[in-house]
Amino acid sequence: MARQFVLATITLAALSSLSSAPAFAQGHMGTPKEQKACSRDASRFCRKELGNDMAVQGCLQANRAKLSRACSKVFESHGM
DSSP: OHHHHHHHHHHHHHHHTTSOTHHHHTTOOOOHHHHHHHHHHHHHHOGGGTTOHHHHHHHHHHTGGGSOHHHHHHHHHTTO
16 A cells, blocks of 8 residues: 555656646655656556546556656556
8 A cells, every 4th residue: 555655656746747836735746757757658648547646557557568668667666
């Protein structure tokens, strides 16, 4: 459960670069490097799920074989 929360936070942080600045103020965090690593993949594969971090996480996991190397490494670094 804790890993899912961490990954959801990272995923949402990655997506926050696609949304407005107030998303950061709402506690969506992650390193800038992690955000950059997955934002393009989230936009490409999970556009209709944007705004629902758990759905985006599931979408990215479902598209794991198609993810960029950088985004895949984010998932791997969190044991996913």
